[in-house]
Amino acid sequence: xxxxxxxxxxxLLYASVLFxxxxxxxxxxxxxxxxxxxxxxxxAFGAFVTAWLVGLLAAAPVGLQYLLIPAGALAAAALxxxxxxxLLRPFYKRAEEYQLLVTFGLLMILEDVLRLLWxxxxxxxxxxxxxxxxxxxxxxxxxxxxxxxIAVGGAAAAFLxxxxxxxxxxxxxxxxxxxxxxxxxxxxxxxxxYVQAFTLGCLMAxxxxxxxxxxxxxxxxxxxxxLVLSFIVVVIGGLGSLEGALAGALIVxxxxxxxxxxxxxxxxxxxxxxxTAVLLIRPAGLFxxx
Amino acid sequence: MSAPAAALEAxxxxxxxxxxxPVAIVLLVLPxxxxxxxxxxLSYGLIMGIAALGFNLLLGxxxxxxFGHSAYFGVGAYMVALMVKYLGxxxxxxxLVGAIIGSVVVTALFGFVCVRYTRIFFxxxxxxxxxxxxxxxFKFFWVTxxxxxxxxxxxxxxGVVTGKGGKxxxxxxxxxxxxxVIFFVCVALMWVIVNSPFGKALQAIRxxxxxxxxxxxxxxxxxxVAFMVSGVFTGLAGALWVPLNGLTTPEVLxxxxxxxxxxMTVLGGFRSFAGPIxxxxxxxxxxTYAVGFTVxxxxxxxxxxxxxxxxxxxxxxxxxxxxxxxxxxxxxx
Numbered sequence: 001x002x003x004x005x006x007x008x009x010x011x012l013l014y015a016s017v018l019f020x021x022x023x024x025x026x027x028x029x030x031x032x033x034x035x036x037x038x039x040x041x042x043x044a045f046g047a048f049v050t051a052w053l054v055g056l057l058a059a060a061p062v063g064l065q066y067l068l069i070p071a072g073a074l075a076a077a078a079l080x081x082x083x084x085x086x087l088l089r090p091f092y093k094r095a096e097e098y099q100l101l102v103t104f105g106l107l108m109i110l111e112d113v114l115r116l117l118w119x120x121x122x123x124x125x126x127x128x129x130x131x132x133x134x135x136x137x138x139x140x141x142x143x144x145x146x147x148x149x150i151a152v153g154g155a156a157a158a159f160l161x162x163x164x165x166x167x168x169x170x171x172x173x174x175x176x177x178x179x180x181x182x183x184x185x186x187x188x189x190x191x192x193x194y195v196q197a198f199t200l201g202c203l204m205a206x207x208x209x210x211x212x213x214x215x216x217x218x219x220x221x222x223x224x225x226x227l228v229l230s231f232i233v234v235v236i237g238g239l240g241s242l243e244g245a246l247a248g249a250l251i252v253x254x255x256x257x258x259x260x261x262x263x264x265x266x267x268x269x270x271x272x273x274x275x276t277a278v279l280l281i282r283p284a285g286l287f288x289x290x
Numbered sequence: 291m292s293a294p295a296a297a298l299e300a301x302x303x304x305x306x307x308x309x310x311x312p313v314a315i316v317l318l319v320l321p322x323x324x325x326x327x328x329x330x331x332l333s334y335g336l337i338m339g340i341a342a343l344g345f346n347l348l349l350g351x352x353x354x355x356x357f358g359h360s361a362y363f364g365v366g367a368y369m370v371a372l373m374v375k376y377l378g379x380x381x382x383x384x385x386l387v388g389a390i391i392g393s394v395v396v397t398a399l400f401g402f403v404c405v406r407y408t409r410i411f412f413x414x415x416x417x418x419x420x421x422x423x424x425x426x427x428f429k430f431f432w433v434t435x436x437x438x439x440x441x442x443x444x445x446x447x448x449g450v451v452t453g454k455g456g457k458x459x460x461x462x463x464x465x466x467x468x469x470x471v472i473f474f475v476c477v478a479l480m481w482v483i484v485n486s487p488f489g490k491a492l493q494a495i496r497x498x499x500x501x502x503x504x505x506x507x508x509x510x511x512x513x514x515v516a517f518m519v520s521g522v523f524t525g526l527a528g529a530l531w532v533p534l535n536g537l538t539t540p541e542v543l544x545x546x547x548x549x550x551x552x553x554m555t556v557l558g559g560f561r562s563f564a565g566p567i568x569x570x571x572x573x574x575x576x577x578t579y580a581v582g583f584t585v586x587x588x589x590x591x592x593x594x595x596x597x598x599x600x601x602x603x604x605x606x607x608x609x610x611x612x613x614x615x616x617x618x619x620x621x622x623x
Contacts, residue, residue: 035410037549090600096409097355101556101599104549108592116586224546228421231414239410268425272418279415280403 006140007257013146013215015253016153020208022230022237023160023245024201030240031177031197034088037103039205040227041110046076046206047218048114051123054214062131069128069210076206077199084198089191107224115220128214149211156207157246164242173197177240235275238285247286306481309564317470326462330534331578333466335571336473337530342555342566343480344523349552350560351484352516353496354408358400358416359551361423362521364543365389365396366528368427371440371538382445382468385529393525394518396423401517405510408499417545424543439539442532461534469530476523477567483519484563492516524551550577553595559605568607 025039050072054065087106091099129145136142164170175183176193184190208226209218233252237244252271259267278285317336321329341363348354366389373379373388404415427434434440444453444460447468453460483489491512494502503509532538541547550573558569576594580587602609 035414087596094603097349098599098603100355100357100410100413101552102596104552105592105595105599107549108588108595110592112586112589112592116589228417228545231418235414235418265429266426268429269422272422272425275418276403276415276422279411279418280406283407283411 003140005138006142007261009142009146009150011250011253011257012150012153013253014256015249016150016156017208017212018229018233018252019153019246019249020156020204020211021226022233022249023157023242024204024208025227025230026234026237026240026242026245027160027204028198028201029234030242031173032088032092032194034091034099035103035239036088036106036201037100037227038106038110038223039201039230040223040225041107041114042076042080042202042223043205043209043226044114044218044220044223045079045110046072046209047213047222048072048118048123048209049075049206050210051125051213051218052118054125054128055123058127062127065128068125069214070207072210072213073203073207076209077203079206080202081195081199083202084195085191088198089194107227111220111223114223118218120220122217122219123213124217125214126217143215145215149215152207152211156204160204160242169196229271232271232275235285236278238287241285241287244285244287314474321462321466326458329462329466330458331574332571333461333469333534334531334578335574336469337527337534338551338554338570338574339567340473340476340530341524341527341551342558342570343476344520344527345551346555346560346566347480347484347492347516347520347523349555350562350565351489351496352492352513354405354513354517355413355552356404356416356520357413357545357548357552358404358418358420359521359524360543360545360547361400361416361420362393362397362524363528363531363547363551364420364423364427364538364540365392366525366530367532367538367542368434368440368528369393369525370529370532371442372433374442375440380443380446381449382447382533383449385445385533386472386526389525389529390522393522393528397518397521397525398514401514401521405513405517417548420543420545420548424540424545427540427543434540437540439537441537443536445533465533469534472526472530476526480523481563488512488515553591556595556603557598557605559608561604562607562611565605565607569605572606 021040021043024042025036028034028036028039050068053068053071057065057068083106087102088099091102129143132144132148134141134143135147164173172183172188172193173196175186176188176190176197180190183193209222229252233245233248234240235248236251237246237248251274255271255274256267259270263270317332320332324332341359344362345356345359348356369389369392370385373385379385379388400416400419403419404412407415428436430436431438444457444465446452447464451460451464484492491502491507494505494507495509495512499509528542531542554569554573555566556569557573558567559565577587577591580590584590598605604612
């Protein structure tokens with residue numbers, strides 16, 4: 001029983017972080033029709049900023065250090081707010097191929113910017129996870145911090161849902177996503193919506209990185225790995241759909257956790273094949289609109 | 291993809307030879323002039339040229355952007371490595387045959403799945419499938435050597451030429467010319483393919499899928515065959531690359547390597563026949579010197595890519611062609 005519970009919690013932990021990354025990717029695609037190959041690097045950026053600040057302010061009270069998690073997310077959002085108008089805006093009118101290429105270039109650049117800023121060695125922020133101790137559930141010990149991550153993932157999903165379906169900004173966002181020209185004709189400032197959507201997507205990715213870094217660590221290459229996994233998530237759930245990203249993240253989280261325990265050799269291959277199978281049977285994904 | 295198709299149109303044989311013959315002569319003579327290291331570097335460039343040439347049959351001629359060509363390059367490379375490990379083969383010709391068979395099988399399977407989609411989904415699907423192979427090569431380390439990869443000794447060319455006179459000498463002389471001959475064959479073959487009725491049909495599909503279907507072209511079938519041809523060229527390049535590198539690692543299967551193939555093709559210009567070849571050779575020098583010059587070579591290449599896509603979307607060959615045409619116009623007759 002405890003064996004099962006630990007795996008379930010791990011799956012949820014994994015799904016929470018994946019949802020934050022893939023949800024951002026999906027949101028950006030849904031509104032702007034751009035697949036940002038550098039999205040994983042924004043997740044890595046959030047992780048690095050938080051870990052770096054935690055190391056810098058090691059003397060500060062631990063309670064205060066928890067504020068560094070949103071700081072990492074905000075840093076990623078700020079980076080996104082700069083990148084969209086400068087690099088991506090010139091490409092909306094051009095073929096998709098060029099958009100993919102420019103974000104691939106961005107991926108290469110950001111990968112090395114992280115190396116340039118923080119060197120080749122991993123950064124850690126374990127202190128934030130360690131001070132919270134662990135809890136005993138049904139005879140199994142589990143770190144409290146991981147439960148916090150799961151809670152944040154769930155809260156982020158609820159918040160986003162409310163934001164997109166219950167707020168004025170959400171209406172504008174959805175209108176732009178459904179018909180950019182019509183929204184523009186009705187007086188929506190599309191450029192502003194694009195910056196906001198991109199920034200929000202980056203904020204989510206950065207939060208994913210910042211929240212997971214205390215229980216793992218920030219390493220180079222984490223962005224590229226995360227990107228491919230969030231591709232799987234959005235392909236399964238449906239590119240551009242937030243519900244899809246949530247469902248996809250849960251599916252990938254559970255399969256990955258099962259895979260690590262039961263079939264470690266082909267765990268990744270199974271995930272990629274799952275994405276392929278979904279794309280073949282339901283090209284728009286489980287929740288996507290065709 | 292409603293781009294100026296004129297750039298891809300067949301030119302008169304005289305004009306083709308006007309460019310091709312001097313380049314071929316230079317490539318034949320060059321190893322006598324430059325040192326061994328430079329010759330080997332050029333071999334790498336030519337091999338990547340074959341890979342990019344194959345890749346561009348899909349991007350430039352069929353209008354499909356694959357982000358998974360590392361898979362076929364890797365299949366070629368791992369076919370050779372596995373033939374060495376399990377069958378004890380040393381003949382380069384057998385390696386090439388093995389790589390072709392391997393990449394035909396894999397591309398037939400992957401292509402069958404992928405060509406149902408176009409645009410972004412095609413890209414993601416090819417990427418996902420290439421990552422399947424990467425993860426298998428990565429995890430089944432008792433077969434593939436995992437991240438350590440598999441070593442490949444110098445092969446025997448044509449059953450007689452061996453690397454006994456020193457590996458570097460072998461690679462910069464016999465092997466260079468071996469690669470060069472295959473390079474010539476591949477270029478000629480691709481030239482015939484893109485100018486054949488089959489190639490014209492692909493371009494029709496690229497420019498207007500619906501119309502192509504209406505004139506009786508079975509679109510998915512043509513795309514599938516193009517996918518296979520494209521993958522086999524890239525697989526062949528992978529097989530030629532392994533003896534030169536001496537080692538194959540899962541890196542050549544990873545999707546970022548696919549990104550490099552896309553990069554070099556765009557660098558040269560995917561709207562022209564020679565673009566990918568030029569792009570591959572230039573990219574190879576660019577990467578080699580960038581890596582030697584700074585640990586932040588990715589940053590450097592990334593900036594080059596962004597600038598390229600922003601300001602020179604037709605690549606080196608396209609831009610050079612435009613400048614040449616302008617110079618000619620300005621000349622008094």
